Amino acid sequence: EPPHTGRLALYLLGLRATCPPPSPHRALVTWLKYYLEEDWTGERRHGHPLTSYYQYGLGVLALCVHHKRVREEVIRRLLTAQHHGRLGHGGNTVDTEAVVALAFICLERSRLVGTGLAAELREAAHGASRSMAEAQGPDGIIGNIYSTPWALQVFLATGTCQTEPAFGQAMAALLENLEAFGTAATMAQVLPVLHGRSYLDIASMHCREEPGRSRGQGDWGQHCCHRSGWVSPVLWWLLADTLTPLDIEPLTEVLGNKTVQLVVECPLPWCYELRLYDRPVPVPAAASLLDVLQAAAALEPHDFKFHTQDTAHGPFLTQVLGLEARQEKRNYWQLLTAPNTPLQMGIADYRPQDGETLILRLSEW
Helix, strand or coil, X not given: CCCCHHHHHHHHHHHHHCCCCHHHHHHHHHHXXXXXXXXXXXXXXXXXXXXXXXXXXXXXXXXXXXXXXXXHHHHHHHHHHHHCCCCCECCECHHHHHHHHHHHHHHHHCCCCCHHHHHHHHHHHHHHHHHHHHCECCCCCECCCCCHHHHHHHHHHHCHHHCCHHHHHHHHHHHHCHHXXXXXXXXXXXXXXXCCCCHHHHHHCCCCCCCCCCCCCCCHHHHCCCCHHHHHHHHXXXXXXXXXXXXXXXXXXXXXXXXXXXXXXXXXXXXCCCEEEEEEEEEECCCCHHHHHHHHHHCCCCCCCEEEEEECCEEEEEEECCEECCHHHCEEEEEEECCCEECCCCCCCCCCCCCCEEEEEEEEC
């Protein structure tokens, strides 16, 4: 089983935001250091971490936010991966580049690295910011809707939010697609941005348990672009402390039925035949993609099978027709609408249109 690098890193970031007492989270920080070293055993054997550069970058970011020194070798691994274009997967590197850039900015401002390395990290972070601006689509989205908040955090952390036109366009696109952020994990990515903050601001919080740190020490919020107008359209959406939606109108009941064409593709080298399944699936008009998969599995003959795994972002497709997507094999089940458009939502959230063709494609990352 691969190390739980990303999960523990996210937990420690959230824990830091609550100003916890020094114990027991010190033990968790030690575990994260251990996971980072375990994770990199994959680099020596396979040329990459056992998990992913996204999780590895999250681990470095979490350690830095907790003001823990990170070995230069660990930092150099991420710098080398960025310089050689090895970050990301599935044609979309934005989320991974953003996490790594935030880690670089944190390390550079923490004054826990030498001046030469700090200059390299600063340049790498600003290079990532420029790359994200270039990756912006005509709809304002950077990468996909879920990676857009990560990119916005980089603009905020680097201060380029004040001069980069892509920032305002991405923020507008984000506000138009807030319904996509329906889980606690996705809300955690978007909420700091709506308040003009990034995860780096957690590091400069003044906690009573840290008498040695003054309120102004490491004031990384100085680069934030505060726009109260961004938050006002979504205040109804939040209930502080619980993230429970407020005053949300119930979904309008959609009557009738629809038919969705379900296609399963498995290219070389995993399969000799590209198209393994191609069949129309009748479902209720309000059905999600998950409902479509369940309906396909119930059709006679029962030749369609699939498995999912519960995650913080909802159910994740792990196996189709007996073919399992494995992290160690660097593959995953990509969700597309024909002919070749990746879906912006998960299987439980996406609701296909009548007559739409949905493709489940085993892909490499």
